[in-house]
Amino acid sequence: MKILAVCGMGFGSSMMLKMTIEKILKEKGITADVETADFTTASSIYADFIFTNEEFAKQLEGGKVKVVSVKNIADLNEVRGALESVLNT
Amino acid sequence: MEIILSCPCVRNNCKLFLTQGQHIMFKLERAYSTKSNKGERILNRRILEEQAILLDVTATEWEDAVRICGDLLVQTGKVETTYVEAMIRNIHELGPYILIAPSVAMPHARPEDGVIQEGISVVVLKEEIAFGNGKEFKVLIGLAALNSKSHIYILQKIAEVISQAKSIERLKNATRYDEILRLFNEKEEHDS
Known part of the structure; x- marks a missing residue:
């Protein structure tokens, strides 16, 4: 499984989001690759899920990859809930 | 020109004064870090x-x-x-x-x-x-x-x-x- 965390430049908020996602994967014992990408290259990178903020989610939706929008990129509860919902679908 | 850099030990609010052209890399991370109970090094910066x-x-x-x-x-x-x-x-x-x-x-x-x-x-x-x-x-x-x-x-x-x-x-x-x-x-x- 590959998860892509996306932000404007690929190393600020996406890196924070990656850290949050990795914490949850670790706690759940799930193995997955989590990578970061900037908005402009995100759509050309293979991934199972894209996690990003609401703004970019709106623009990235509609492709093959399931896009998940996150309001608070460091909120473990919110990101855990989002991850659980996509893993269960 | 004088470049003023904050010293990493900002705890004491001391300043290091560096003259132009000097290129200094601080290797003080180890000196200012501690190990967590998981053995990871945590910077006290x-x-x-x-x-x-x-x-x-x-x-x-x-x-x-x-x-x-x-x-x-x-x-x-x-x-x-x-x-x-x-x-x-x-x-x-x-x-x-x-x-x-x-x-x-x-x-x-x-x-x-x-x-x-x-x-x-x-x-x-x-x-x-x-x-x-x-x-x-x-x-x-x-x-x-x-x-x-x-x-x-x-x-x-x-x-x-x-x-x-x-x-x-x-x-x-x-x-x-x-x-x-x-x-x-x-x-x-x-x-x-």
């Missing part, structure tokens, strides 16, 4: 200084607020003025993507846009500013990173602060500098 904080700021446009936030990074020797322009340009180009939590924005640009030293600045506005699509923010955390790896400890600290609604409220309603300094510079008090 302070990422925020009082001079990089402004409270009760009046601004009506997001661009003014981001500029104030960036200017604090300039004034504290973290970035060149080109960096502030890049911060604003990025938002114009990419939209209001810098919101990292409700009411909290983290404007930044790329290391090559003029970062001198890593660190952050914090601006707390008097009132929320609208930021497109019904979003608004009250707190800005300006980020200056030297490369895409070395700033992880700063991001961890910011994540720790914004991961809890309680500390976001403390940020938004702060009336004294030391409240903000304590949030960003002290060790984690509780697990998130």
